[in-house]
Amino acid sequence: xxxxxxxxxxxxxxxxxxxxxxxxxxxxxxxxxxxxxxxxxxxxxxxxxxxxxxxxxxxxxxxxxxxxxxxxxxxxxxxxxxxxxxxxxxxxxxxxxxxxxxxxxxxxxxxxxxxxxxxxxxxxxxxxxxxxxxxxxxxxxxxxxxxxxxxxxxxxxxxxxxxxxxxxxxxxxxxxxxxxxxxxxxxxxxxxxxxxxxxxxxxxxxxxxxxxxxxxxxxxxxxxxxxxxxxxxxxxxxxxxxxxxxxxxxxxxxxxxxxxxxxxxxxxxxxxxxx
Amino acid sequence: xxxxxxxxxxxxxxxxxxxxxxxxxxxxxxxxxxxxxxxxxxxxxxxxxxxxxxxxxxxxxxxxxxxxxxxxxxxxxxxxxxxxxxxxxxxxxxxxxxxxxxxxxxxxxxxxxxxxxxxxxxxxxxxxxxxxxxxxxxxxxxxxxxxxxxxxxxxxxxxxxxxxxxxxxxxxxxxxxxxxxxxxxxxxxxxxxxxxxxxxxxxxxxxxxxxxxxxxxxxxxxxxxxxxxxxxxxxxxxxxxxxxxxxxxxxxxxxxxxxxxxxxxxxxxxxxxxxxxxxxxxxxxxxxxxxxxxxxxxxxxxxxxxxxxxxxxxxxxxxxxxxxxx
Numbered sequence: 001x002x003x004x005x006x007x008x009x010x011x012x013x014x015x016x017x018x019x020x021x022x023x024x025x026x027x028x029x030x031x032x033x034x035x036x037x038x039x040x041x042x043x044x045x046x047x048x049x050x051x052x053x054x055x056x057x058x059x060x061x062x063x064x065x066x067x068x069x070x071x072x073x074x075x076x077x078x079x080x081x082x083x084x085x086x087x088x089x090x091x092x093x094x095x096x097x098x099x100x101x102x103x104x105x106x107x108x109x110x111x112x113x114x115x116x117x118x119x120x121x122x123x124x125x126x127x128x129x130x131x132x133x134x135x136x137x138x139x140x141x142x143x144x145x146x147x148x149x150x151x152x153x154x155x156x157x158x159x160x161x162x163x164x165x166x167x168x169x170x171x172x173x174x175x176x177x178x179x180x181x182x183x184x185x186x187x188x189x190x191x192x193x194x195x196x197x198x199x200x201x202x203x204x205x206x207x208x209x210x211x212x213x214x215x216x217x218x219x220x221x222x223x224x225x226x227x228x229x230x231x232x233x234x235x236x237x238x239x240x241x242x243x244x245x246x247x248x249x250x251x252x253x254x255x256x257x258x259x260x261x262x263x264x265x266x267x268x269x270x271x272x273x274x275x
Numbered sequence: 276x277x278x279x280x281x282x283x284x285x286x287x288x289x290x291x292x293x294x295x296x297x298x299x300x301x302x303x304x305x306x307x308x309x310x311x312x313x314x315x316x317x318x319x320x321x322x323x324x325x326x327x328x329x330x331x332x333x334x335x336x337x338x339x340x341x342x343x344x345x346x347x348x349x350x351x352x353x354x355x356x357x358x359x360x361x362x363x364x365x366x367x368x369x370x371x372x373x374x375x376x377x378x379x380x381x382x383x384x385x386x387x388x389x390x391x392x393x394x395x396x397x398x399x400x401x402x403x404x405x406x407x408x409x410x411x412x413x414x415x416x417x418x419x420x421x422x423x424x425x426x427x428x429x430x431x432x433x434x435x436x437x438x439x440x441x442x443x444x445x446x447x448x449x450x451x452x453x454x455x456x457x458x459x460x461x462x463x464x465x466x467x468x469x470x471x472x473x474x475x476x477x478x479x480x481x482x483x484x485x486x487x488x489x490x491x492x493x494x495x496x497x498x499x500x501x502x503x504x505x506x507x508x509x510x511x512x513x514x515x516x517x518x519x520x521x522x523x524x525x526x527x528x529x530x531x532x533x534x535x536x537x538x539x540x541x542x543x544x545x546x547x548x549x550x551x552x553x554x555x556x557x558x559x560x561x562x563x564x565x566x567x568x569x570x571x572x573x574x575x576x577x578x579x580x581x582x583x584x585x586x587x588x589x590x591x592x593x594x595x596x597x598x599x600x601x
Contacts, residue, residue: 018407022421025404029428029480032439035449039442050442050449093319100315111316114323121331122541122584124558125577129330132337132570136347149326156319175308185310214432216544217558221565233434237548241441249435256431 033253040246047243059243063251072248075232078143079213082228085144086151086212090159091205093152095197098163102172119157123217126150131221142224150218155211159204166200199270206263210256338574347570355575379560379576383583386557389471390539390587393478394532400479401487401531406520408487409494422491429484436481437548444473477545482538486531493527494520529595533588540584557583 035050043054063072097115101108130150134141141147174196178188194201216230223231229252236245341350359379376384404425412418428436443449454460497520505515543558555563557580564573 015411018403018411021403022407025400026424028400029425029483032443032480033428033431033436035442036435036439047447050447050452093322096315097319099310100312102309103312105312105316111320111323114328115319117331118323118327120537120584120588121327122537122558122580124541124543124561125334125581126327126330128561128565128573128577129334130326131565132347132574133330133333135570136337149322152322153327156323179308185308189310210430214430216432216434217541220562230432230434233432233438234544234547237434237438241438245438246442249432249438252435253431257427260427260430 033249036246037250037253040243040250042243042246059247062244063247071227072229072232075227075229078226079229082143082147082151083209083213085148086155087205087209089148089152090155090208091201093156094159094163094204094208095201097160098167099193101164102167102170115160116157118153123150123154123215124220126153127218127221134222140224141222143219143222143226143228146222146224147219147228150222151212151215152208154215154218155208158207158211162204162207163197163200166197170196199267202270203263203267206259206266210259210263213259214256334574334577338571338578340571342569342571352571355572358572359575359579379579382555382560383557383579386540386580387583387587389475389478389556390536393475393482393539394535396475396479397483397486397535398528398532401483402490402524402528405487405490405494405524405527408491409497410520418495422488425484425487433481434544434548437477437545440473440477440480444476474546478539478542481545482535485534485538486528489530489534490524490527493524497523525595529591533591536587536591537584540580540587 039050040059041055041057042059043056044058045053047053097111101112127150130146131141134146139146175188175192178192183191214230216234219228219231227235233245233248233252236248337347338355339351339353341348341352341354360377408418408422412421441448445451451460451464454464455462501519502515505519510518541558543556543562546556546559557576561573561576561580564570564576
């Protein structure tokens with residue numbers, strides 16, 4: 001065992017200091033959300049701040065029963081359906097684009113920057129441009145048309161970057177071997193390429209799912225008559241804030257966490273299998 | 276061996292093609308493998324043109340149109356630009372608005388100011404976290420786990436995260452209760468929530484992860500042997516940071532700052548929730564004018580916001596040349 005030199009003591013002190021700071025940081029980013037979780041079980045007569053007046057599921061029940069303001073269950077259903085559509089489309093587009101970018105082609109630079117513009121342009125701007133344009137053309141906006149359109153624009157850059165990273169580490173000699181043995185392009189893709197990239201495709205798709213599920217800014221002017229969940233949450237915030245909102249926030253956060261765990265879990269399983 | 280390979284001799288069937296030519300031909304054949312590029316990119320390209328390029332271009336077009344009772348009329352009018360920049364009394368020395376920028380420019384200015392303050396705070400809060408992960412944690416497994424732990428809140432709704440500050444910062448929130456409990460104040464202080472303070476705190480909490488990621492990756496790329504060599508030659512930890520770690524992490528800092536800049540400039544939801552709609556950001560102004568059906572003026576505001584963002588990104592890239600440093 002090494003001796004406790006002053007140098008080792010100093011390093012230990014630095015490390016401890018940073019660890020403590022990291023702990024405080026975690027409290028900073030998780031603390032408010034945790035307080036919200038606890039307060040969602042506030043007693044019937046309790047308010048939106050501590051102390052707890054008893055412990056009840058009253059506000060959670062209120063979340064489930066149909067209410068006069070808003071349509072939370074419907075909004076949640078729409079959000080999930082929309083997120084699933086975004087997941088499939090971005091997963092497909094991102095894979096196709098990343099496959100195309102394995103070779104150099106005419107205007108590939110322009111296309112690359114256009115894809116990334118979707119990430120850089122503020123949601124308000126895109127929402128505004130689409131909304132005015134559709135109004136001029138006389139097309140009514142709806143969450144499954146115009147909403148879907150801008151959600152894909154938002155999610156595509158992330159999924160695309162995931163797929164680019166997947167193909168960066170891709171060994172194309174396997175495909176060449178298959179071609180040399182006379183396989184056609186479709187067979188090569190189905191038998192060699194797809195099994196190898198499938199963890200990435202799933203990751204890219206689920207990435208799109210979470211991004212779409214939480215998206216608010218791009219939807220503000222484009223959802224039409226029916227709300228998605230973030231819009232519904234925003235609407236209920238303009239009224240008096242009640243612990244119901246905390247229950248909804250908790251439920252929504254737990255759902256997001258579930259999606260991330262599913263994403264990490266599926267990725268790990270498929271990644272292990274593909275090796 | 277190579278000498279033997281390089282000798283050209285005519286074979287029995289005829290002269291053999293030089294090796295270079297053969298490999299060039301192989302490369303051409305290689306690029307023709309795989310699905311045709313056009314098929315792969317066409318669907319996504321059409322989607323991007325229809326739903327990204329066209330809406331953005333149409334904002335520019337609509338900003339010149341005229342707003343009449345019958346709706347938008349195609350025109351080339353600079354009226355709304357005038358309204359944006361000019362305030363009554365700007366050129367009159369006697370007026371109290373003499374040389375005072377218009378309210379829209381001031382809103383944009385305060386948005387930029389808030390964004391810069393938040394960027395600085397995110398850097399101060401986030402850099403040590405990235406440093407800790409990259410330099411102090413040894414095993415890659417732990418680095419990844421601790422990094423993901425920071426990333427998790429980013430995946431949840433930012434509206435919810437903004438609301439979650441109410442039990443902490445509100446009038447009867449935990450901070451106020453603690454302050455009263457410790458006897459620092461007798462009455463709850465109200466500057467915490469629905470205030471600049473609360474807004475800035477909430478923004479830092481929501482977006483700090485955006486700069487931790489890039490800084491962490493650029494710090495993790497630094498070769499530890501360089502740091503050891505510097506220590507062996509007698510450099511102090513501060514010198515090591517100033518001469519090696521700091522400059523080498525700059526690209527990560529720049530990318531992180533661009534992320535945060537872009538996101539907060541277009542931010543409007545947090546402002547409404549945490550700031551109680553008492554203030555306007557560039558984003559809320561755009562929505563307000565859309566709400567009252569003044570579309571060209573909303574478009575002018577949107578364009579100016581975009582312009583400010585492009586200038587900001589160019590300035591950041593001027594300070595740090597990302598491509599050179601990568």
